[in-house]
Amino acid sequence: MFINLSNILIGHIALHWGYVLPDITPRIEVAFLSPLYESKEYISSYIDYRDYGLILFSFFVLFLLFKFLKHFTHSYKTFRIIGLGVFISILLAVTFYINPIREFEPFSVPCKICTVMDDKNKIDQIMIERAKYIDQMKIMKAKQKNQIYDKIIVVMGESVNKNHMSIYGYSLPTTPFFTSLQKSNHLYVFNAIAPTNQTRYSLPIDLSEANVHYYEDRYLHSCSILTNFKANYYETFWISNQGRVGKNDSSISSMAYEAKTTLFANLNYLEAKTDEVILDYLDKLQKNSKKEMYLLHIMGSHSDYINRYKNETALFKNTTNIVEQYDNSIHYTDIILSQIYERFKNEKLLLIYVSDHGENINMENNGHGFLPAFKDEFMVPFVIYSNIKNPRLDEIYKDNKKGYFNLENLNYMVQYISGITNQKNLSFSHDVMAVEPSNIVNFDTLEFYN
Numbered sequence: 026m027f028i029n030l031s032n033i034l035i036g037h038i039a040l041h042w043g044y045v046l047p048d049i050t051p052r053i054e055v056a057f058l059s060p061l062y063e064s065k066e067y068i069s070s071y072i073d074y075r076d077y078g079l080i081l082f083s084f085f086v087l088f089l090l091f092k093f094l095k096h097f098t099h100s101y102k103t104f105r106i107i108g109l110g111v112f113i114s115i116l117l118a119v120t121f122y123i124n125p126i127r128e129f130e131p132f133s134v135p136c137k138i139c140t141v142m143d144d145k146n147k148i149d150q151i152m153i154e155r156a157k158y159i160d161q162m163k164i165m166k167a168k169q170k171n172q173i174y175d176k177i178i179v180v181m182g183e184s185v186n187k188n189h190m191s192i193y194g195y196s197l198p199t200t201p202f203f204t205s206l207q208k209s210n211h212l213y214v215f216n217a218i219a220p221t222n223q224t225r226y227s228l229p230i231d232l233s234e235a236n237v238h239y240y241e242d243r244y245l246h247s248c249s250i251l252t253n254f255k256a257n258y259y260e261t262f263w264i265s266n267q268g269r270v271g272k273n274d275s276s277i278s279s280m281a282y283e284a285k286t287t288l289f290a291n292l293n294y295l296e297a298k299t300d301e302v303i304l305d306y307l308d309k310l311q312k313n314s315k316k317e318m319y320l321l322h323i324m325g326s327h328s329d330y331i332n333r334y335k336n337e338t339a340l341f342k343n344t345t346n347i348v349e350q351y352d353n354s355i356h357y358t359d360i361i362l363s364q365i366y367e368r369f370k371n372e373k374l375l376l377i378y379v380s381d382h383g384e385n386i387n388m389e390n391n392g393h394g395f396l397p398a399f400k401d402e403f404m405v406p407f408v409i410y411s412n413i414k415n416p417r418l419d420e421i422y423k424d425n426k427k428g429y430f431n432l433e434n435l436n437y438m439v440q441y442i443s444g445i446t447n448q449k450n451l452s453f454s455h456d457v458m459a460v461e462p463s464n465i466v467n468f469d470t471l472e473f474y475n
């Protein structure tokens with residue numbers, strides 16, 4: 026019965042997404058971490074005749090089993106003893122003989138469900154606590170005349186190592202749009218490091234008052250810049266091509282829902298298409314206000330890189346290695362940025378591009394979240410375009426000559442440049458978080474990956 030029922034779940038995943046995942050945990054997360062109304066939505070869009078067929082088939086197998094057992098010639102007692110023996114041995118094997126049985130589906134399914142449910146409870150508590158705190162928070166409002174921009178757009182990139190961007194000196198033309206903007210004298214290219222090499226910590230640290238040394242409490246007890254801009258007469262939008270649910274995405278979703286309008290293209294990042302979906306959302310949005318602030322969370326250069334760009338516009342058409350694929354993803358993001366710029370260039374625009382963390386990459390290997398960490402995982406772009414004269418930008422650009430910024434205080438910088446706060450609060454700290462909040466290291470002591 027157990028194998029049969031687990032197979033319904035696994036069969037369902039295989040039918041709708043193909044059984045190529047090394048791990049079905051993300052799918053279990055989607056099923057269990059979605060609120061109820063979304064589960065209903067899920068059932069209507071992802072359950073079809075094939076699943077009913079699978080369920081009918083499974084019950085048919087159970088029926089055959091029942092028929093067979095009914096004609097079992099041994100006494101009920103013998104059957105009971107054999108059954109108990111088999112049951113206990115499976116239980117012992119699953120419990121104590123951890124590898125490889127526990128790793129195998131369907132034996133791994135109950136274990137994974139338990140872990141996901143446990144995470145869900147923790148995440149729910151954090152979300153509720155944070156939402157309550159923000160609801161009763163008093164936010165400082167700026168004078169209305171201080172809002173110098175009509176459109177503020179923060180593009181949060183993903184896994185971008187700035188050493189693969191031509192605007193930061195890379196030998197291949199991966200960022201032609203930024204290079205062309207540089208001629209306008211309105212583009213500011215900063216030296217900065219990411220506060221951590223993990224997405225789920227970097228966005229809260231970049232966008233709320235949490236920082237490298239004070240993470241959890243400050244994240245729970247501060248709002249993100251979305252609430253700050255909302256309180257300062259901006260209509261706020263969070264548009265994401267990443268996932269909404271799951272252990273990795275929930276700390277981010279909590280901030281996403283501070284925006285007036287929150288749009289997620291996917292429940293889970295595994296479903297993500299290329300980043301042009303963000304442009305479609307921008308075009309379809311109902312716009313009610315002159316003053317708007319957007320947080321665009323893109324897939325950028327998330328692995329697998331080959332899924333992050335369109336071959337028609339790629340720098341390398343027939344890639345032979347992952348470095349070329351990675352460069353194509355950087356190049357594609359440059360195209361997306363140019364498209365975002367085109368949509369807003371005629372208004373008083375502040376466009377900010379950063380990445381959550383960098384990436385280690387060479388011909389053989391790639392990734393982030395390494396322990397010990399490497400410098401490459403923190404070397405992110407920080408680029409600002411402003412089509413109006415802004416003395417605060419020139420001032421910050423001069424400050425950046427003294428040393429690179431730690432993006433742990435990006436939240437203050439964005440508000441300061443926009444004129445909604447007078448606190449500059451730059452961070453020149455070299456301390457970064459490697460993988461976990463408990464693990465703080467000095468960036469200068471880290472090695473380069475290559």
Ligand SMILES: [Zn+2]
Pocket residue numbers: 183184223224225381382
């Ligand atoms: Zn990331």
